[in-house]
Amino acid sequence: xxxxxxxxxxxxxxxxxxxxxxxxxxxxxxxxxxxxxxxxxxxxxxxxxxxxxxxxxxxxxxxxxxxxxxxxxxxxxxxxxxxxxxxxxxxxxxxxxxxxxxxxxxxxxxxxxxxxxxxxxxxxxxxxxxxxxxxxxxxxxxxxxxxxxxxxxxxxxxxxxxxxxxxxxxxxxxxxxxxxxxxxxxxxxxxxxxxxxxxxxxxxxxxxxxxxxxxxxxxxxxxxxxxxxxxxxxxxxxxxxxxxxxxxxxxxxxxxxxxxxxxxxxxxxxxxxxxxxxxxxxxxxxxxxxxxxxxxxxxxxxxxxxxxxxxxxxxxxxxxxxxxxxxxxxxxxxxxxxxxxxxxxxxxxxxxxxxxxxxxxxxxxxxxxxxxxxxxxxxxxxxxxxxxxxxxxxxxxxxxxxxxxxxxxxxxxxxxxxxxxxxxxxxxxxxxxxxxxxxxxxxxxxxxxxxxxxxxxxxxxxxxxxxxxxxxxxxxxxxxxxxxxxxxxxxxxxxxxxxxxxxxxxxxxxxxxxxxxxxxxxxxxxxxxxxxxxxxxxxxxxxxxxxxxxxxxxxxxxxxxxxxxxxxxxxxxxxxxxxxxxxxxxxxxxxxxxxxxxxxxxxxxxxxxxxxxxxxxxxxxxxxxxxxxxxxxxxxxxxxxxxxxxxxxxxxxxxxxxxxxxxxxxxxxxxxxxxxxxxxxxxxxxxxxxxxxxxxxxxxxxxxxxxxxxxxxxxxxxxxxxxxxxxxxxxxxxxxxxxxxxxxxxxxxxxxxxxxxxxxxxxxxxxxxxxxxxxxxxxxxxxxxxxxxxxxxxxxxxxxxxxxxxxxxxxxxxxxxxxxxxxxxxxxxxxxxxxxxx
Numbered sequence: 001x002x003x004x005x006x007x008x009x010x011x012x013x014x015x016x017x018x019x020x021x022x023x024x025x026x027x028x029x030x031x032x033x034x035x036x037x038x039x040x041x042x043x044x045x046x047x048x049x050x051x052x053x054x055x056x057x058x059x060x061x062x063x064x065x066x067x068x069x070x071x072x073x074x075x076x077x078x079x080x081x082x083x084x085x086x087x088x089x090x091x092x093x094x095x096x097x098x099x100x101x102x103x104x105x106x107x108x109x110x111x112x113x114x115x116x117x118x119x120x121x122x123x124x125x126x127x128x129x130x131x132x133x134x135x136x137x138x139x140x141x142x143x144x145x146x147x148x149x150x151x152x153x154x155x156x157x158x159x160x161x162x163x164x165x166x167x168x169x170x171x172x173x174x175x176x177x178x179x180x181x182x183x184x185x186x187x188x189x190x191x192x193x194x195x196x197x198x199x200x201x202x203x204x205x206x207x208x209x210x211x212x213x214x215x216x217x218x219x220x221x222x223x224x225x226x227x228x229x230x231x232x233x234x235x236x237x238x239x240x241x242x243x244x245x246x247x248x249x250x251x252x253x254x255x256x257x258x259x260x261x262x263x264x265x266x267x268x269x270x271x272x273x274x275x276x277x278x279x280x281x282x283x284x285x286x287x288x289x290x291x292x293x294x295x296x297x298x299x300x301x302x303x304x305x306x307x308x309x310x311x312x313x314x315x316x317x318x319x320x321x322x323x324x325x326x327x328x329x330x331x332x333x334x335x336x337x338x339x340x341x342x343x344x345x346x347x348x349x350x351x352x353x354x355x356x357x358x359x360x361x362x363x364x365x366x367x368x369x370x371x372x373x374x375x376x377x378x379x380x381x382x383x384x385x386x387x388x389x390x391x392x393x394x395x396x397x398x399x400x401x402x403x404x405x406x407x408x409x410x411x412x413x414x415x416x417x418x419x420x421x422x423x424x425x426x427x428x429x430x431x432x433x434x435x436x437x438x439x440x441x442x443x444x445x446x447x448x449x450x451x452x453x454x455x456x457x458x459x460x461x462x463x464x465x466x467x468x469x470x471x472x473x474x475x476x477x478x479x480x481x482x483x484x485x486x487x488x489x490x491x492x493x494x495x496x497x498x499x500x501x502x503x504x505x506x507x508x509x510x511x512x513x514x515x516x517x518x519x520x521x522x523x524x525x526x527x528x529x530x531x532x533x534x535x536x537x538x539x540x541x542x543x544x545x546x547x548x549x550x551x552x553x554x555x556x557x558x559x560x561x562x563x564x565x566x567x568x569x570x571x572x573x574x575x576x577x578x579x580x581x582x583x584x585x586x587x588x589x590x591x592x593x594x595x596x597x598x599x600x601x602x603x604x605x606x607x608x609x610x611x612x613x614x615x616x617x618x619x620x621x622x623x624x625x626x627x628x629x630x631x632x633x634x635x636x637x638x639x640x641x642x643x644x645x646x647x648x649x650x651x652x653x654x655x656x657x658x659x660x661x662x663x664x665x666x667x668x669x670x671x672x673x674x675x676x677x678x679x680x681x682x683x684x685x686x687x688x689x690x691x692x693x694x695x696x697x698x699x700x701x702x703x704x705x706x707x708x709x710x711x712x713x714x715x716x717x718x719x720x721x722x723x724x725x726x727x728x729x730x731x732x733x734x735x736x737x738x739x740x741x742x743x744x745x746x747x748x749x750x751x752x753x754x755x756x757x758x759x760x761x762x763x764x765x766x767x768x769x770x771x772x773x774x775x776x777x778x779x780x781x782x783x784x785x786x787x788x789x790x791x792x793x794x795x796x797x798x799x800x801x802x803x804x805x806x807x808x809x810x811x812x813x814x815x816x817x818x819x820x821x822x823x824x825x826x827x828x829x830x831x832x833x834x835x836x837x838x
Contacts, residue, residue, distance in 0.1 A: 054292045063298035064506050065451075067312045070282030074239075076224055079274040082217070083114045089214040093173075102176050105169040106218055112157045117273045120243045129243075141244040141476050149236040153225070160229040166222050174215055224277055231284045238281035240480055245271045278477055280484040283314030290315045302509035302542055308494040308502055325516065325544035332522040332574055334565040335548045338558045339530030341366045348530045349467030354387055360394040363466055366528055366555065368400060371407050371440055373563045374524065375570070376458035377433045378408065380442045381450060381511040383469035383504075385415050388444055391466075404440060408432075413443040422448050433458050445469035445507040449514070456517035461566070462524040463515040468531060470504040505540030512545060520574045524562060572711070607721070610713045611729045619686040620656070620733045627652040653734045659685050660727035664720070687726045692719075 060066060087110035093103040120142075123129045129142055144152055153159055158166075228239045247270075279285070290296040296315065303309070303322075310317050327333060339347055341362030353359045371378050382388040392412070395401040404410060409432045414421040432439040439459075443449035446469060471478045482496030489495060494502070515523045525545060531537050533551050541549065552558035631648055638648055645651045663684065690710045714722055 053289055055294050057295040057297065058289065058293045059297045059299065061299050064300040064302045064510060066286070066298060067282045067309075070285040070313065071279045073285050074224055074227055074279035075277055076220060077274060077276045078113075078217070078221070079272055080114065080117045081272065083110060083117065083275070086214040086217055087111050087114055090218075099176065102169070102172050105166060106173060106214075109157060109162075109166055110218070113275065116152070116156045117243070117275060121245070121271075121273050124245065138247045139244060140246075141242055143476065143480060144241045145239070146236050149239065149241045152241055158225055163222060163225045163229060167226065170215070170219055170222055174219075177212075177215060224279075227279075227284055228277070231281075238279060238284055238484075240278040240280065242276040242278060242476075244274050244276060246274065247271055278480065280481050281314075282312055287314035302506065302513050308499065311492045311494060312499075322543045324547070326519040327516055327521065328574070329544065329548045332569070333516060333544075333548050334524040334562055335527075335545050335550070336525075336558055336561070337527045337529075337532040337549065337551045338366065338555060339533050339551070340555055342369055342555045346530055347528050349383070349387075350531075351473070354390070354467070357394065360391055361398065361400075363391060363528060364395050364398070364400045364404075367464060367466075368404055368407065369555070369559060370462065370464060370526060370562070371404065371438075373559065373566060374462040375438065375566060376461045377429065377439045377441065377455065379449070379455060379460050379463045379511075379514055380440060381445050381463065381465050381469075382442070383445055383467040384472075385444050385447075387467065388412070388442060392442070408438040408440040410440045410442065413441070413447050413449045426453070430459065443511075445511045450507070450511040453514065454517055455514045456521055460515045460517075460523060462526060463512055464526045464528060465508060465511060466528050468504050468529060468537075469507040469511075470500065501540065508540070509542045509545075512542065522569050522574060524565065526558075526562075607714070607717060607725050608729075610710070611725065613713075614687065614690065614710055614729075616687065616729055616733050619690075620653075620730055623656045623659075623685045623687075623730075624649065624652045624734075627655050656685055657727055657731060657734075660688065660723050660730075663688060664723050685726075685730065687730060688723065691722050691726060 087107055090103045090107035090110060094100045094107055120129070124140075124142075150159075228236065231238055290313075298309075298317070306320060306322060325333075341347055342365045343362055345358050345362035347359070347362055347366065349359070367380060382391070392401070395404065401410075409428075411425050411429045411432075414425060429439045429441050441449065441455075445465075478500070482500055484496075485493045485499045486496040493499075512525055515521075515525060527549075532549075538546055538549060550561075552561070628648060631652060636648065636651075638645065638651075645654070691714050692711065717725075
């Protein structure tokens with residue numbers, strides 16, 4: 001909005017942390033025109049359609065389920081017992097408060113709805129309406145749309161005009177309820193309100209207690225009906241009216257229920273009727289919000305596949321970003337498709353195969369082999385609870401379950417039980433991993449575990465996906481949605497089959513995302529289904545997975561590749577970056593420094609001991625030679641640099657030290673360690689590369705340093721501590737505490753006479769030492785050229801550098817054998833550096 005103060009997410013986080021909740025801090029800030037955040041899975045719906053939205057920026061985090069959330073926001077399911085309960089609460093309010101003009105219209109409307117349910121049940125019994133059976137005859141449904149839907153709403157007295165009148169009545173009832181609450185004071189809803197003369201106090205208290213639920217459900221129903229009548233030309237294209245009957249056992253009975261016995265059923269088993277409104281078009285909710293908002297942002301790590309978002313939500317997303325992962329995918333992630341079990345059974349989880357013993361045993365044998373080589377925790381995701389239960393039963397029968405449990409403790413995602421049941425299972429799993437026993441967590445795509453829970457580091461060294469998590473193919477609501485999309489192709493909607501496929505891949509990508517939770521994390525993603533071998537199915541995966549996915553030729557090949565991956569990461573894990581320490585809080589090495597230091601690291605004295613074991617003189621020599629080669633290729637003369645330096649060697653040494661400062665500034669600007677290593681790898685000092693664990697730190701003579709050991713030894717410190725310490729160690733070597741540089745690495749007198757920068761480097765052709773580039777700024781300009789700003793620029797630069805140095809080699813050979821060593825080293829160094837970008 002005009003005049004509003006805008007702040008980035010990081011600023012908002014600092015506003016809240018560490019003393020306040022960031023979300024509610026932002027909500028407070030949104031009152032001043034900043035942003036309106038919406039927590040994961042949330043969507044302002046018909047019950048609060050534009051509260052705090054107009055003119056603000058809406059940011060939906062975890063927006064991969066936005067289509068489902070928007071549809072559900074405009075959908076409703078009301079079982080008959082609940083309808084009767086709400087109607088009763090309004091009828092009691094009429095008697096208690098003595099204000100029939102406020103509550104009577106709502107009580108009458110709910111009574112008409114209940115009577116409609118009774119009439120539809122009679123129609124089913126008499127065969128007047130045909131009802132489709134679902135879920136092995138435990139649920140029966142009949143669906144109406146178009147003119148039939150409108151006719152039934154009119155029969156309920158819920159036509160367009162009647163709904164508007166009910167909205168007025170609801171607002172009056174809500175105002176009355178709020179006035180009663182204010183009159184009670186701090187006791188709130190627990191205190192009885194004013195009742196009609198003669199009403200028993202206990203009845204008054206009970207009615208007040210259920211009134212909140214009645215108002216909430218009635219408000220939702222009325223606003224969905226208002227939306228239904230307003231959004232389309234016939235008022236019903238985007239909605240379906242559903243009458244359903246669910247068969248429940250004796251344990252499922254509820255007070256006040258409308259139930260009917262079925263002949264031959266177990267005593268106490270009953271049918272429960274319900275009315276539902278299904279919204280099939282998320283646009284009716286989302287578009288109205290996006291049109292009110294100043295901007296709308298959807299974010300998620302698993303938004304892919306992006307196709308169809310605009311058509312489903314009715315909103316053009318002109319700016320789209322599908323970013324790569326923050327980790328080094330080639331080094332930190334193993335992603336593969338395994339389509340064949342160890343017993344050579346094809347792993348194809350289509351419906352006709354999952355019930356066969358061959359498929360079930362093939363999946364079991366594959367999982368057993370995989371968990372035998374994956375360290376720590378493993379997440380095993382199934383497409384549905386029914387398949388999880390079917391395979392569990394089979395594996396327990398064959399004895400495979402016992403073998404799995406001996407490899408890793410097994411926990412299973414609870415199908416019900418609420419947050420407490422899940423928390424108990426999660427604790428058991430985390431405790432097992434922390435104790436070094438590992439763990440196998442069997443869960444379900446679209447379940448509680450796959451949505452938003454964190455399994456960083458050892459808690460998920462592998463995610464194994466069994467099958468493809470398509471929605472239930474014969475679910476009536478899924479069938480209606482597919483048919484709706486097919487009918488709406490002319491309006492730009494995805495086909496029903498394309499929508500159906502996207503639902504599967506969004507759930508799949510969300511489950512995969514439980515692995516690799518931060519930039520130093522690492523793990524494997526295993527897709528146990530031959531259908532992922534098809535490029536069309538691979539396109540549905542998130543971009544960061546697509547780029548690294550390999551189709552394994554056999555199970556043995558996959559096992560060997562996976563074993564090598566884990567062995568390599570165990571011996572040389574990625575460098576763990578910790579946040580900058582709070583100045584008010586002592587760092588991890590403070591206590592050790594006070595105690596005089598110890599061998600495990602943490603204090604300044606310990607870091608010096610670690611660096612003393614590194615081949616610093618060789619690194620300084622090689623790094624200085626590399627920069628000298630750059631100066632030679634650039635045609636830099638000592639006169640161009642100025643009187644501050646006695647030799648080009650001094651310029652090169654000073655520039656190498658400045659590389660450490662440049663790296664610190666790069667990281668301080670919010671760039672990642674991986675970007676630094678990828679873009680600047682040919683330019684960074686070998687000691688810094690070794691500390692990062694990002695290079696092999698080769699030096700002249702074919703000698704190598706054990707950089708993996710050095711990186712592990714330096715892990716107790718942050719890069720903010722390592723970079724200046726490494727720079728100081730370099731400087732000490734340069735100041736005479738190390739060996740002198742070999743003569744072959746000194747600049748050539750012939751090249752020192754060249755006076756212009758190579759145009760291929762993108763630098764001015766003005767002779768160095770003349771014009772505005774005189775003096776020390778020349779060195780800064782050279783350093784700027786030395787460090788490319790992107791990988792593509794670096795690739796072009798290094799090619800031009802190699803070409804320039806190859807030409808320089810020819811010039812030096814003409815000058816005699818005394819200069820050949822320097823030229824050969826320069827050409828070889830530049831060519832090797834250029835190859836790092838290929």
